[in-house]
Amino acid sequence: MKRPTIADIARRAGVSKGAVSYALNGQPGVSEATRQRIVAIAQEIGFNPNSAARALSGASARAVGLTLSRPARILSIEPFFMGLISGFEAELAARSYALTLQVVATPEQEVEVYRRWWGERRIDGVIVTDLRENDVRIPVLQQLQLPAVVIGGPGDTGKIAQVWSDDAGAITETVRYLVALGHRRIARVSGLPGLLHTQTRTRAFNDVCASLGLNEALTVPSDYTGEEGGRATRRLLIGADRPTAIIYDNDVMAVAGLAVAQEMGLAVPGDLSIVAWDDSPLCSLVHPPLTALSRDIAEYGAHAARELLAAIDGKQVSNVEAGTAHLTPRGSTAPPR
Amino acid sequence: MKRPTIADIARRAGVSKGAVSYALNGQPGVSEATRQRIVAIAQEIGFNPNSAARALSGASARAVGLTLSRPARILSIEPFFMGLISGFEAELAARSYALTLQVVATPEQEVEVYRRWWGERRIDGVIVTDLRENDVRIPVLQQLQLPAVVIGGPGDTGKIAQVWSDDAGAITETVRYLVALGHRRIARVSGLPGLLHTQTRTRAFNDVCASLGLNEALTVPSDYTGEEGGRATRRLLIGADRPTAIIYDNDVMAVAGLAVAQEMGLAVPGDLSIVAWDDSPLCSLVHPPLTALSRDIAEYGAHAARELLAAIDGKQVSNVEAGTAHLTPRGSTAPPR
DNA sequence: CTCCACAACTTACCCGGTTCAGTAAGTCGT
DNA sequence: ACGACTTACTGAACCGGGTAAGTTGTGGAG
CATH class of the missing domain: 1.10.260.40 (lambda repressor-like DNA-binding domains)
Known part of the structure; x- marks a missing residue:
């Protein structure tokens, strides 16, 4: 036809x-x-x-790009990205922009994808997730002058817009809450240590623990997978001075941690309190339901989309804070026995 | 620049x-x-x-489209789609096709998106998921002559290629296994009853239960959410003749079912055996880990991508079976007490 | 020595929109 | 009644690749 x-x-x-x-x-x-x-x-x-004809004369492709840089086995279960995509996409669809997706294995490959997309004029801008220290992607984006919004700061991104949430404030609130319940030995299982927001959280965690006089603020680095999260939990719980509360950097690791505690015969929350960062339906699904740091990830994505569209329209935008995660207490936290 | x-x-x-x-x-x-x-x-x-210039003369956009037709709160937690996207995308990237994504609310909206994408020449083909009876999308795809591959059959799609997995075989194997363990009262919490593969499963479930002499083969329809899955479980477990085993149409509902059983003081697997359909990391994450019907969803997606690319190249393809899910026994199934 | 075949290009037009520079007709003021 | 201005268009160039048709230049066969 x-x-x-x-x-x-x-x-x-x-x-x-x-x-x-x-x-x-x-x-x-x-x-x-x-x-x-x-x-x-x-x-x-x-x-x-015909969008091609339009793009050819008008210069705008009416599409934006997103790369997913986690291995498939994490992507499939980690609710964060899908939540982000949903919110992101809702905002784009409303202004009839298309979303182009690619799964990448390394930051280098990701950079290559950006170069190709931009060179081919497939996209008008990109969303960059998982900001790292001295991130190799930032200079490339600046050199290409490719409109972009970075999620996962705050960090140094020059003139590239950022959207982030106040992780330091959230973890401070959480630790204060656990201390108020009577906990003195609080540990944390973190996400990938190379990511900037992981470092922000770790620093804030150490600071608040020090200021409250908790002598040890142990953070065990992990990688967001349930497997690693479970292993890290086991390592924390076999010691003599085992923590009475653990904060996890995502919900998947928290659920895995819960299973490990149960398997070791520890009662949750009686022997161990658990807090998950990011409150997906997963947290209310398990027994006991997990106390979680809730934030509206879809809205976070929508926010990023709005900033990106503004950047594409040539508006100079800069660091925007998208709100603080707030604590949603459920059955997995209680005073220690 | x-x-x-x-x-x-x-x-x-x-x-x-x-x-x-x-x-x-x-x-x-x-x-x-x-x-x-x-x-x-x-x-x-x-x-x-410049991909626009190329598309304009050459006619191929080197991109394919995928719509996601579940509400955001399901998408974020349901591992199936992300797994599908991963496999799908890997195959596309290898042949440097881009993947364009859009979240839609209804089949009508989905059809509109197809019309627009095709009219704008944004894409060369689409993957269609969740095939229904008398699906409104099929005649539109045929009318537009838009290359497509349908996932979720088998069903009547005319000349449009299909990829499906042998759900009937998988559920038959599962029921036989549970009966061999000694179960006589087996129930099932299904996915959306409008979907063709749900109907296939229900029919096969009824057939195998009848052939094995189980008098009641109760299927409670649900919607893949943990919330609904939990509610359905509660309804099944409050009766006098409560089932000793439940099969769930996805992993999220199975995990919710497990939590409900534990909350009601039932031991899993002692008082209740649980089987999940689709084996995501979620199933090994909970305690006890769930017996699951495993299939390689990424490979399923890759398969669909290959078929779609073949259809775009004008090769006449038809119904392809992508393999049967196989039972992976874990801690959630055992002989009933 | 001529003619032909072929390689190695160039030229020119196509795809389908956008946009700028005309142009013809109508309207208005004085 | 005439120029100034506006309205409602038309025609053509342009975006950046793809490609059919035309143009050289060279070597080899006859």
Whole structure:
């Protein structure tokens, strides 16, 4: 089936291609009567402007890119990215931007994808997640002048816009809460230590523990997988001075930690309190339901999308804080026995 | 930064645009020496062909589309789609096709997205998930002659290729296994009853239960969410003749079911055996780990991608079975007390 | 020595929108 | 009644690749 073009509409309306273009784009240069006639014809034959032709003359691809840089086995279970995509995509769809996705294995490969996308003019901008220290992607984005928004700061990204949530504030609140319950030995199982927001959390965790006079603030680095999270938990719980509360950097590790505690015969929350960072349905699904640091990840994604669209429109934007995660107490936290 | 075009390369190499195009596409018409010189220049200045210009002349967008038709709160936790996307995308990236994603709320909206994508020439084909009876999407795809692959059959899709897994075989194996353990009262919490593969499973479940002489084969319809899955479980467990084993149509509902059983003071697997369909890391994460029907979802997605690319290349393809899920026994199944 | 075949290009047009520079007709003020 | 201005268009160039058709230049066969 031949897909209709503006030339087809022009022929049927008895006007030139240019007139059709003006009419359909709401530009001045055609009478209201002609415009309505053209719009009616376009509707009738189911016309959609060829995005390639548009991109070729207009320069905007009306698409943005997102790379996912976790191995498949984490992506499939980690609710964070899907939540992010949902919110992100809702905002894009409303302004009829398409979302292009690619799974990558390394930051180098990710950079290559950005170069190719931008060179091919497939996209108008990208969302960058998992900001690292001295991130190799930042100079490339600056060099390409590719509009971008970075999630996972705050950090040094020059003129590239950032969206982040106040992780330091959230972890401070959590530790204060656990201490108020009577906990003195609090440990933490973190996400990938190379990520900037992991470092922010670790620093804030150490600071608040020191200020509250807790002598040991142990953070065990992990990688967001349930497997590693479980292993880290086991390591924490076999010692003599085992912690009475553990904070996990994501929900998957927290659920794995819960299973390890149960398998070791420890009661949750009686012997061990558990707090999960990011409150997906997963947290309410297990028994006991997990106390979690909730934030609206979809809204976080939507926020990032809005910033990116603003950056694409050439508006100079900079660091935006998207809100603090707040503690949602459930059955997995209680005073220690 | 101005992005380089073939005209830039042509100028630097002292040849015409046409020669550059031939050289870069491996077409005959240029000498080997010239080709190498041109390729070297392209490499040096970081040339990437403008995909819009290519699509405009060549007709292929080198992109495929996927719509996600579940509400955000399910998408974020349901590991199936992310697994599918991972496998799918790996195959596409290898042939440098891009993946375009959109979240939709209804089949009607989904159809609209297909129309737009195809009309705009944004994509060369689509993957369609969640096949239903008399699916409204099928006639539209046929009318548009939009290359497509359907996941979630088998069903009547005319000339549109299908990829499905042998759900009937898998559920038959599972029921036989539970009966061999000694179970006589087996129930099932299903996914959305409108989906064709749910109906396939229900029919096969009824058939095998009848053939094994189990008088009641109760299937409670649900919607893949943990919430609903938990509610369905509670309804099943409050009766006098409560089942001793429950099969869940996805892992999220199975985990929720486990929590409900534990909350009601039932031992798993002592008082209740649980089987999950689709074996994500989630199943090994909880305590006890769940017996699951494993299948390689990423490979399933890769399979679908291969079929779609074949369909785009104009090869006539038809129903392909992508393998049967096999039972992976873990701690959640045992003989009933 | 001529003619032909072929390699190695160049030229020119195509794809389907956008946009700018005309142009013809109508309107208005004086 | 005439120039100034506006309205409603048309025609053509342009974006950046792909490609059919045309143009050289060279070597070899006859």
